[in-house]
Amino acid sequence: EAQVTQNPRYLITVTGKKLTVTCSQNMNHEYMSWYRQDPGLGLRQIYYSMNVEVTDKGDVPEGYKVSRKEKRNFPLILESPSPNQTSLYFCASSPGGSSTNEKLFFGSGTQLSVL
């Protein structure tokens, strides 16, 4: 089944403790991206990747890191989480970027709470 898989689904951590949220897609998509969803703000793009070893900042990249060492995986790293990073996070993939006529496919989301 074609899908985008995020783990974990829920995560509670403490300020400053490094964490990684994993994202994997099995559709051989070139484009992957991360978003955070906060009440009243919709989704905001954190980082995106056009291909292996090619990443770029979205609208809200501060406090986050990403890597794209393999085509299928695009982990989101919070090296020193803070309470203002408490949010619902989504990973998405697409065959190409926004310049192609392709849809975004989303994972199920990761609810992160930073205490």
Added chain:
Amino acid sequence: GIQVEQSPPDLILQEGANSTLRCNFSDSVNNLQWFHQNPWGQLINLFYIPSGTKQNGRLSATTVATERYSLLYISSSQTTDSGVYFCAVGDFNKFYFGSGTKLNVKP
């Protein structure tokens, strides 16, 4: 970045009613999509529609790119249509989302 405004922010319908959701965006875009976020948080892609009109069952969408807006039509609404509807626009591989329209369809 591109500003995306959706209206109305909230909508309550009786089952069977029709509705129109609107998405305005501030600049030309090469990608526009509509999503439904169900009550369990899942984001489902409804339409890829940077211009023109598409229909899928009871849902249809129209984008007038020259006037920078898109409309999502829901006909004969059902309780399963409840959730939040998001419009997203893309430009140079960045995507920008509106804050959504929260739809509640009552039986």
